[in-house]
Amino acid sequence: MPKTSARLLALLSLLQARRDWPGALLAERLDISPRTVRRDVDRLRELGYPILAIKGPDGGYRLDAGSELPPLLFDDEQAVALAIALQGAARSGAGIEEAAARALHTVRQVMPARLRHRIDTFQVTAADAVRPETRVDSGVLMTLSAAVHAREVLRFDYRRRTGERDPGPARRVEPHHLVTWGGRWYLVAWDLDRGDWRTFRADRITPRVPAAGPRFTPRTLPGGDAAAFVAGRFRGAGGAGDWPCRGEVILGLPAAEVSRFAGEALVEELGPDRCRVVLGSWSWPGLAAALGRFDADIEVVGPPELRDAFARLARRYAAAATGPGAGPGVGPEVSGPPTPEGPRRGTRAGAGP
Structure with missing residues (x-):
């Protein structure tokens, strides 16, 4: 025996x-x-x-399921962390998928009912290896995942890069999926006020109370895959290995207007009439030309190569405006009113020469 x-x-x-x-x-x-x-x-x-x-x-x-996890006593945050780790391991591609899935099933079976329900609603897609660079409150993640699972409109405040809260009313979105990318958590959602798909950094989200709104019928995500959607947006914006030249600027236009014509660029709203744009191209002049097609003031954040490319193009454009064949009154100092159709006239963002 x-x-x-x-x-x-x-x-x-x-x-x-x-x-x-x-x-x-x-x-x-x-x-x-x-x-x-x-x-x-x-x-x-x-x-x-x-x-x-x-x-x-x-x-x-x-x-049966008891009131605590025997024989080790986990608190709620520890249990959530364990479930998240096991979900990630089950999709890691490291050869431990089956063992991780069995371990997750074993832990889930002895969880209290209230905690088991929370874990069942927490589904995440790993688009890239997760690195703990940005901390997100576990309560925020659970609120986001619960809204995704219940298909309920989500209301939250969103912070800028500086930490300041965006002005105006709360953001209203139809949450679709939680995705990790580059060590950060992102919420993929349909923005009801802007009428377009958006990705929100979870560490900048502060859910309103109450956060959940009416239920909605899910829309079809472009491409149908949340991980590919987020990865495509960041890689198309000049992510590592995709474009030899990548730059960042601030445009004097609303993010909603720029994003409609920015292709795969990363566009972040900074205010009612300002947005940050990260874009890639095959050359610095091509990148400067792609950004210059927007009829708006441009502030170059970096790198210096992009600033130099703008200077070279400015000299070329000035010479073209004053060269042979230029009509009377045409010169570098002459400018007209803003053209609403400006963003539609250039080449597709992220595809410069």
């Missing part, structure tokens, strides 16, 4: 493998007597495992 400790572990493993176990079948599988099964069940109960006795002709046992 196996030692008591090994026998208890074997019994616990069997109880976790299926819902109900007849006592006689447990005795047969463990090669022990029904009386020993009863004693071992009592020992597991003393350790905190909630094992129920099933009435019937043969009798039996069931491992």
Whole structure:
């Protein structure tokens, strides 16, 4: 007969493998007597495992969900962290997917009902390896995931890069998915006020109270895959390895207007009439030309190569305006009113020469 400790572990493993176990079948599988099964069940109960006795002709046992996680006592945040880690491991591609999935099932089975429900609503897609560079409150993540799962309109305040809250009313979105990218959490959602798909950094979100609104019918995400959607947006904006030249500017236009014509650029709203644009191209002059097609003031954030490219293009454009064949009154100092159609006239963002 196996030692008591090994026998208890074997019994616990069997109880976790299926819902109900007849006592006689447990005795047969463990090669022990029904009386020993009863004693071992009592020992597991003393350790905190909630094992129920099933009435019937043969009798039996069931491992039930208790008020805490035996034998280790996890608080809610620790349990959530464990479930997130196991979900990520199950999709890691490191050869441990099956073991991680079984471990997640085992942990879930003995969770309290209230915590098990929260974990069931938490589904995340890993678009890239997650690095703990930006902390997000676990309560915020649970609120976002619950809204995604329940298909409820979400209301929240959004902070700028400087930490200041965006002016105006709360953002109203139809949350679609939580995605990790580059060590950060993002919410993919349909922005009801701007009428377009957006990605929001979770660490900048502060849910309103109450955060949840009416239920909605999910829209079809472009491409149908949340991970590919986020990865495409960041890679198209000049992410590592995609474009040899990448620059960042601030445009004097609303983000909603720029994003309609910016292709795969990363566009971040900074105010009612200002936005940050990160864009890539095959050359610095091509990048400067793609950004210059927007009829707006441009503030170059970096790098210096982009600033130099703007200077070279300015000299070329000035020479073209004053060269042979230029009509009277045409010169670098002459300018007309803003052209609303300006963003539509250039080449597609992220595809400069």
